[in-house]
Amino acid sequence: MFNALNGTGGGGQIDRSAGNNANTALYVCFIFSGLFGGAIVNKFGVRLTMFTGGLMYSLYSGSYIYINHTGRPWFTIWAGAMLGLGAGVFWTAQGMLMMSYPLESEKGKFITIFWVIFNLGGVLGGVVLLATNYNHEGPLSDTAYAVFLAIEVCGALCALALAPPSRVQRSNGSAVEIKKADNILADALAILRLFSDPWMLALIPMMLSSNFYYSYQFGPYNGSLFTTRTKGFNNIWYWGAQMAASFVFTRLLDCQSLTRRARALVGIAVTFCTVNVVWSxxxxxxxxxxxxxxxxxxxxxxxGPIDFTQTSRAAGPCILFACMGIQDALWNNMAYWLLGTVTNDAAKLARYAGFYKAIQSVGAAISWQLDAKGVSFKTQLAVNWVLLDIAAILMFYLSFRAKDTSKVTAKRSSYQEDRKMEVEAPSLAIDD
Structure with missing residues (x-):
C-alpha cells in the first residue's frame, strides 16, 4: 500500500517537497534500523517486530490528511522518520523468513510467493487511488488516505497471526532453526562486521541501487507526466507487471538442470538487458x-498531462511505466536470490537482510533528495542508469567466480528419523 501511495509521486501531493523530505527522513532512519534490525528480530521474534513495524505505515498514510487541511509538512516528515525506524526491523524479519524457510531448490519459488503478496498491495492501492480520485484532480482526497490507513492497520494486525518459526517445517520435513539472540549489542556488532565481508562489499552497488530508481520513476516520471487518476491506473499495471515478471524469472533461478553459476549468469544477463532497454x-x-x-x-x-483515456498519447508512456515495474522485479528478485544462496543459517540471513535494507536505504535517501533539491530530470535519469549498470557488472563478476558446493548432512526431522536427509550447504561460494 505504501508503494502505491509513493508511486503517485510526493505521496499524492502536487508539491512533492513534503513527500521527498519525508522519504529522506524515512530512509535515513531506515539505515540504522536496518543495520540493527537483525539483532532486534533475533531477540524479539518476527511477530512483534512485524506488527509494530507495520503500524508505522498507517501513521505515515494518515499524516497526509493533516497536510491536506493545514499545508504543513512537519507531521508527514516526522511520520516518515518513525516509519523508517519501524520498517527497517519489519523488512529484516521478512527477509529472514523468505530466505530461511525454503529448501535450496525452492528459494526462487519463495521469493515469488513474497513478491506476489507484496505487489498485491500495490495493485490494490492503485485500484483505491483510481476509484477515489476518478473525478478528482489535484492532491489525493482524504478518502483515499483514510482507506490506505485502515487497510494498513489491518495488515499490521495480520502479523500477529504468523506461526512462530519454531513451528514451521519445510516441505521435506526439516525444521527451521532460528535462535534468539541473547545479546543485541553482540549481534549488532556482527552485522557491522559485514562491512569487511568481501561478498557484502561487492554487492553494495547492487543494494545501493535497488531502491534508488524509485524517486525518478515515481516523481519525475509518473508524478510529473500524468493526471491524478492516471497515476493510480499506472500503479495497477506497475505492480501487476512485477508479479508476472517475478513468477517467470524465478522459474529460471530455480531451474535444477542448470548449475547455480549458470543460473546466476543467465539471470543477471536478463536483468542487465532489461535495465538498458527500459532506461533507453x-x-x-x-x-x-x-x-x-x-x-x-x-x-x-x-x-500537457497524459490521461489514460487518451489512448494514442497514453499507450507508450503507460506501457513504459509497467516495464519499469518489470525491471524492478528482476533486480530485487536477483538480489534476494544471490543473498539467499550465500548461507542457509537463519540468524546470518537476518543480518544479511538487515544489511541489505540498510545499504538500500542509503541509496534511497540520496535519490529522494536529488528530486527534493530540484536536480534536473535528465541528470537523475543518468545517475540511475549508470549506477545500475555498474552494479550489474559487479554481479557478473561474482557470478563468474561462483561455484556449487558439496552437500552436508542436516538434522533429521521428527518424522524422518528412519532415514538420512541431505540438504545443500551454502550454495554459492567465492573461489579462494
Missing part, C-alpha cells in the same frame, strides 16, 4: 519535457 525508453520520453506540474503551472510535456 525512459530517455526517449524524458527528452520531451523538463518538469512536471507545480504551483508555477502544468508540465511542459507536449499536450
Amino acid at each position: 525508453g525512459a530517455l526517449t520520453v524524458q527528452m520531451k519535457y523538463t518538469h512536471g506540474a507545480s504551483s508555477a503551472g502544468p508540465t511542459d510535456y507536449p499536450g
Whole structure:
C-alpha cells in the first residue's frame, strides 16, 4: 500500500517537497534500523517486530490528511522518520523468513510467493487511488488516505497471526532453526562486521541501487507526466507487471538442470538487458519535457498531462511505466536470490537482510533528495542508469567466480528419523 501511495509521486501531493523530505527522513532512519534490525528480530521474534513495524505505515498514510487541511509538512516528515525506524526491523524479519524457510531448490519459488503478496498491495492501492480520485484532480482526497490507513492497520494486525518459526517445517520435513539472540549489542556488532565481508562489499552497488530508481520513476516520471487518476491506473499495471515478471524469472533461478553459476549468469544477463532497454525508453520520453506540474503551472510535456483515456498519447508512456515495474522485479528478485544462496543459517540471513535494507536505504535517501533539491530530470535519469549498470557488472563478476558446493548432512526431522536427509550447504561460494 505504501508503494502505491509513493508511486503517485510526493505521496499524492502536487508539491512533492513534503513527500521527498519525508522519504529522506524515512530512509535515513531506515539505515540504522536496518543495520540493527537483525539483532532486534533475533531477540524479539518476527511477530512483534512485524506488527509494530507495520503500524508505522498507517501513521505515515494518515499524516497526509493533516497536510491536506493545514499545508504543513512537519507531521508527514516526522511520520516518515518513525516509519523508517519501524520498517527497517519489519523488512529484516521478512527477509529472514523468505530466505530461511525454503529448501535450496525452492528459494526462487519463495521469493515469488513474497513478491506476489507484496505487489498485491500495490495493485490494490492503485485500484483505491483510481476509484477515489476518478473525478478528482489535484492532491489525493482524504478518502483515499483514510482507506490506505485502515487497510494498513489491518495488515499490521495480520502479523500477529504468523506461526512462530519454531513451528514451521519445510516441505521435506526439516525444521527451521532460528535462535534468539541473547545479546543485541553482540549481534549488532556482527552485522557491522559485514562491512569487511568481501561478498557484502561487492554487492553494495547492487543494494545501493535497488531502491534508488524509485524517486525518478515515481516523481519525475509518473508524478510529473500524468493526471491524478492516471497515476493510480499506472500503479495497477506497475505492480501487476512485477508479479508476472517475478513468477517467470524465478522459474529460471530455480531451474535444477542448470548449475547455480549458470543460473546466476543467465539471470543477471536478463536483468542487465532489461535495465538498458527500459532506461533507453525512459530517455526517449524524458527528452520531451523538463518538469512536471507545480504551483508555477502544468508540465511542459507536449499536450500537457497524459490521461489514460487518451489512448494514442497514453499507450507508450503507460506501457513504459509497467516495464519499469518489470525491471524492478528482476533486480530485487536477483538480489534476494544471490543473498539467499550465500548461507542457509537463519540468524546470518537476518543480518544479511538487515544489511541489505540498510545499504538500500542509503541509496534511497540520496535519490529522494536529488528530486527534493530540484536536480534536473535528465541528470537523475543518468545517475540511475549508470549506477545500475555498474552494479550489474559487479554481479557478473561474482557470478563468474561462483561455484556449487558439496552437500552436508542436516538434522533429521521428527518424522524422518528412519532415514538420512541431505540438504545443500551454502550454495554459492567465492573461489579462494
